[in-house]
Amino acid sequence: MTRSEIIEALKQEFSHLPGTYIEKSVYEVFSCIAETLASGGRAEFRGFGAFGVKKRAPRVGRNPRTGKQVKVDAKMFPSFKCSRNLINRLNKW
């Protein structure tokens, strides 16, 4: 399922709402999550899962083509832990 398919499904369910409202809202949801994470926050959605930010340590890597060593800086990356609910449903527990 893609974002546009989600938007289509929501348009059918909320047929009384203007389509542009639905589109903008869905885009807003994901940019809101991204913004929160970018400012170091967390996002937690009951029944779905939780997003956080973790730090990757700096390391010495290697250019795979030349074999030269290169320093790779520390960087932040998003983490996601899916909810118990989702795991239970996926495994039909």
Next chain:
Amino acid sequence: MKSSDKEIKTLTKAELAARLHDKYGSKRDLSKATSMRFIESLFQKMEKTLSSGEEVKISSFGSFIVRKKRARIGRNPKTGVEAKISERRVVTFRSSQALKNDLNGI
């Protein structure tokens, strides 16, 4: 940015709904309850899709993928007792390059 500089905020469904209401809903005379139902429905749709084993792709954000984990022998970290962990399916998130860039101020 150091997260210790300010309190760490946690975004929730209720906050998302309030934000949608302030930004788009109030102009259109929609109730706050409508925004909340909208948010709930959005997450329910994603949950339903993932529960069926199908992935959810959000371009320039990331994709949620269902992966199968093999059964393995684990250990209770507290007691050290070994236990069999059954085969299971889990949801993982693969973030897009755009989101990674956002987090690193690129």
